[in-house]
Amino acid sequence: MISIKNLNKAFRTELIETQALRDIHLNVSEGEFVALTGPSGSGKSTLLNILGTLESFDSGEYLLDGQAVQGLTDRALSALRNEKIGFIFQSFNLIKDFSIYDNIELPLRYRGFSSAERKQRVEQALERVGLAGRRSYLPGQLSGGQQQRVAIARALAGSPRILLADEPTGNLDSLMARQVMELLEQLNREGCTILMVTHDPEQARRAGRHVQIVDGMLSEATVYQPLAVNQ
Amino acid sequence: MQNFSYYLRLSLHNIKRAPLPYALTLMILSIGLGVFFSNATLYYWMNRDPLSEQSHMLFFPRINAVEQACDSCLTPLRVLSYKDVQKLSSSAIPSAQAGMFQSGGYARVPNTQNGPTPVTIRVTQRDFFTLFNAPFLHGQTWADNEARMELILHYNAALKFFGRTDVLGQQLLLDGELYTIVGVLENWQMLPKLYDVNNGLAITPVEEIYLPWETAYNLGIKSNSTTQSRDSRNYNENFAVNGREGEFYQAQFWVRLDTPAQQAAYRQFMDNLVASEKEAGRHPRPNGNLLHNMLDIAEAFNERNRQLDAFAMVSVLFLLVCLFNASHLSLNRYMASQFEFSLRRALGASRLQLQGQLLTDVLVNGVLAFILALLFAVLMLLLINQLLPATSALNNWQPGLILLMFGVALLASYLVTVYPAWRASYSPLNQQLKA
Numbered sequence: 211m212i213s214i215k216n217l218n219k220a221f222r223t224e225l226i227e228t229q230a231l232r233d234i235h236l237n238v239s240e241g242e243f244v245a246l247t248g249p250s251g252s253g254k255s256t257l258l259n260i261l262g263t264l265e266s267f268d269s270g271e272y273l274l275d276g277q278a279v280q281g282l283t284d285r286a287l288s289a290l291r292n293e294k295i296g297f298i299f300q301s302f303n304l305i306k307d308f309s310i311y312d313n314i315e316l317p318l319r320y321r322g323f324s325s326a327e328r329k330q331r332v333e334q335a336l337e338r339v340g341l342a343g344r345r346s347y348l349p350g351q352l353s354g355g356q357q358q359r360v361a362i363a364r365a366l367a368g369s370p371r372i373l374l375a376d377e378p379t380g381n382l383d384s385l386m387a388r389q390v391m392e393l394l395e396q397l398n399r400e401g402c403t404i405l406m407v408t409h410d411p412e413q414a415r416r417a418g419r420h421v422q423i424v425d426g427m428l429s430e431a432t433v434y435q436p437l438a439v440n441q
Numbered sequence: 442m443q444n445f446s447y448y449l450r451l452s453l454h455n456i457k458r459a460p461l462p463y464a465l466t467l468m469i470l471s472i473g474l475g476v477f478f479s480n481a482t483l484y485y486w487m488n489r490d491p492l493s494e495q496s497h498m499l500f501f502p503r504i505n506a507v508e509q510a511c512d513s514c515l516t517p518l519r520v521l522s523y524k525d526v527q528k529l530s531s532s533a534i535p536s537a538q539a540g541m542f543q544s545g546g547y548a549r550v551p552n553t554q555n556g557p558t559p560v561t562i563r564v565t566q567r568d569f570f571t572l573f574n575a576p577f578l579h580g581q582t583w584a585d586n587e588a589r590m591e592l593i594l595h596y597n598a599a600l601k602f603f604g605r606t607d608v609l610g611q612q613l614l615l616d617g618e619l620y621t622i623v624g625v626l627e628n629w630q631m632l633p634k635l636y637d638v639n640n641g642l643a644i645t646p647v648e649e650i651y652l653p654w655e656t657a658y659n660l661g662i663k664s665n666s667t668t669q670s671r672d673s674r675n676y677n678e679n680f681a682v683n684g685r686e687g688e689f690y691q692a693q694f695w696v697r698l699d700t701p702a703q704q705a706a707y708r709q710f711m712d713n714l715v716a717s718e719k720e721a722g723r724h725p726r727p728n729g730n731l732l733h734n735m736l737d738i739a740e741a742f743n744e745r746n747r748q749l750d751a752f753a754m755v756s757v758l759f760l761l762v763c764l765f766n767a768s769h770l771s772l773n774r775y776m777a778s779q780f781e782f783s784l785r786r787a788l789g790a791s792r793l794q795l796q797g798q799l800l801t802d803v804l805v806n807g808v809l810a811f812i813l814a815l816l817f818a819v820l821m822l823l824l825i826n827q828l829l830p831a832t833s834a835l836n837n838w839q840p841g842l843i844l845l846m847f848g849v850a851l852l853a854s855y856l857v858t859v860y861p862a863w864r865a866s867y868s869p870l871n872q873q874l875k876a
C-alpha cells in the first residue's frame with residue numbers, strides 16, 4: 211500500500227535549515243493500523259503530510275499503491291488525495307459557518323459525483339459516525355468529540371483506502387478520545403488502512419503496529435512485552 | 442458546469458461572511474469604473490464617426506484666395522468667403538454641396554404673448570440635410586438655393602415654440618423678420634458636430650433654426666463665431682453687397698464626393714479654378730488648395746479636444762489607483778480565507794478547480810461592480826449634462842459600448858481578484874491546517 215525508501219525532507223528558511231526527516235524507510239500493507247509516536251518536533255506531522263501529498267520531499271522514493279507519487283501533476287495529486295486518502299486533523303479543520311452536511315460533502319464536490327450520490331454518501335457517513343440527526347448543525351454547536359467524528363465522516367465519505375490521522379484525539383478529553391479511537395478501530399477492522407500520530411501510549415499499544423520517530427529518524431518500536439515473560 | 446452553481450454559492454457565501462469589507466472593495470472598484478465609464482462615454486461620443494455610412498465621402502475644400510499678395514502664405518484661411526463658396530459651387534462633380542455658418546438670434550411666434558427667445562441658427566443651403574443625414578419629420582428642404590423667407594425647424598425648436606411638431610406653414614418671427622416654416626426635422630443630433638469645428642470639438646447640439654444662405658446675406662445675418670475681414674469695407678452696412686463682394690470670411694463649405702474618381706476630379710477642378718483665377722489676376726497667393734475628409738477635419742483644424750484626452754488620462758489613472766486599493770482590500774479578504782483554501786486543497790480540490798472558484802468570484806464581482814459602476818456613470822453623466830448642455834445623446838449607451846464596459850469591469854475584477862488569490866493559494870498547505 212505505502213512504500214517509502216530513503217526519504218529525506220528539510221525545511222529551509224533564510225536563517226536555518228531543519229532536517230525534518232532523515233532517510234526514512236516505511237512499508238505499510240493494506241489493512242494495517244500503524245501508530246506513529248515521537249517527541250514534539252520530531253517530524254511526525256511532516257511524514258504524515260508527505261504521505262498525504264500535502265508536502266513535497268527532497269529525495270527518496272514514495273510509492274502509493276505501487277504508483278510513484280513524485281512527478282505527478284497537480285491534477286493527479288489532487289485526484290489521489292480526493293479519492294484514496296482521508297485526512298483527520300488534530301484541530302478538526304471544519305468550516306465553521308458550513309453545516310455538518312456541507313462540511314462532509316465538501317470533498318465529494320471535487321469528485322464529479324452526481325448530487326444523488328453525494329447525498330447518499332454523506333448520509334451514510336453521518337450514520338456511520340452516529341450523527342445522522344445533526345446534519346444541519348453548525349460545527350460550533352457540537353462537542354469536540356462530535357466535531358472530530360464529523361471530520362472522520364468527511365474523510366470517510368469518499369471511501370478512501372487510507373486514513374491519515376494527525377493526533378485525532380489530541381484536543382479531546384479521555385471519554386471522547388475513547389469514542390473516536392473505537393470508531394477508528396472499527397473502520398480498520400472493516401479494511402481501512404490507518405496511520406495515526408498519537409502521544410497516548412495506550413492508543414499506540416492498541417494499534418496493530420507502532421513506529422517511532424526521533425529527530426527525523428524512524429524506527430520500529432519494540433513490541434510491548436509483559437513483565438511476566440522475563441520471570 | 443455542475444460545479445459552477447457550487448462555486449457561485451461559495452462566492453455569495455464568501456460575501457456574506459464579511460459584507461462590510463466586501464462592500465468597501467466593491468465601492469472603490471465601482472467608483473473607479475464609474476468615473477472611467479462616464480469619461481469613456483464622453484470620449485467615445487466625441488471621437489466616433491457620426492456618419493459612418495458616408496463620412497468617407499464628405500469633404501471640406503479650402504482655397505488660398507485672400508486677395509493680398511503673400512508668397513509665403515501657403516495655408517488657406519479656416520473660413521471661406523461668399524465668393525469662395527460661389528466659385529467652389531460651380532462644379533458639378535459633387536452629388537451634394539452646401540455653404541454654411543453658425544449664427545444666433547431671437548425668435549417668437551407672432552400674435553402671441555410670448556417674448557422673444559434666444560435661438561441657435563445655421564445659415565445654409567438646400568443640400569445641408571442630405572450631406573449630414575438630417576431626416577425630416579414634416580416638409581422638406583428648400584427647392585433651390587435662392588433667397589426665400591422660409592425656415593426649417595429642429596424638432597426641439599418646434600416643441601419649444603409651438604408645443605408640437607406639425608407646424609408646416611406656421612410663421613415665426615426671427616429678429617424682426619417673418620418666416621414661414623417649410624420643414625421640421627426629426628429629433629436629430631450629430632455628435633461630434635463635425636460640420637463645424639471652428640470653435641473646437643465642443644459638445645453642442647445641432648442648431649434649432651436653419652435659414653437660407655442667400656436670405657442671410659440679403660438681411661445681413663453674419664456668423665457669430667469665426668469671422669475675418671481682409672479689406673476696409675464696412676460690413677455693418679449694406680451687407681447684401683459688401684458681404685457678397687468683399688473679403689469677409691465666415692463660411693464652411695462641404696461637398697459630397699461619392700467615389701475616389703470624383704475626389705480626384707474635384708481636386709483637379711480646384712487646381713483648374715485657381716489657375717484660371719490666377720490668369721484673371723485674382724489669386725495672388727500660392728495655390729494652397731486643401732481637401733479635408735470629414736474624419737480628418739478636427740485634426741486639420743487642430744481642434745482635437747485635448748481637454749477630453751487629458752480627462753481620459755486622468756480617469757484611467759484614477760481607475761488604476763482604485764484597482765490598487767481594491768486589490769489591497771481584496772488581499773485581506775483572501776488572506777482571511779487562506780485556511781479554507783488550504784483545506785480544500787488537502788481534501789482534494791485541484792488548482793484548476795480552485796481557479797474555477799476564483800473565476801466565479803471574478804464574475805460575481807465583475808457583474809456587481811459593473812452594475813454599480815453604471816449607476817455611478819449615470820450620475821456622473823447627469824452632472825456633465827448639467828454643466829454642458831446638449832449631451833442628451835450621451836445618455837444612451839450603444840450596445841457595443843456597454844459590452845466594452847462590461848469587459849473592462851470583468852478585467853478590473855480579474856486584476857483585483859487574481860493577485861490576492863494567487864498569494865493566498867500558494868501558501869504552504871500544511872501550515873494552515875495545523876492547530
Ligand SMILES: Nc1ncnc2c1ncn2[C@@H]1O[C@H](COP(=O)(O)OP(=O)(O)O)[C@@H](O)[C@H]1O
Nearest residue numbers: 221228230249250251252253254255256257869
Ligand atoms: N513549514 C515549515 N517550515 C520550517 N520548518 C518546519 C515546517 N514544518 C515543520 N517544520 C520543522 O520540522 C520539524 C518537524 O516538524 P513536525 O513534523 O511538525 O513535528 P511533529 O509533528 O513531530 O511535532 C520541526 O523542527 C519543525 O519546526
Ligand SMILES: [Mg+2]
Nearest residue numbers: 254255256376
Ligand atoms: Mg505535529
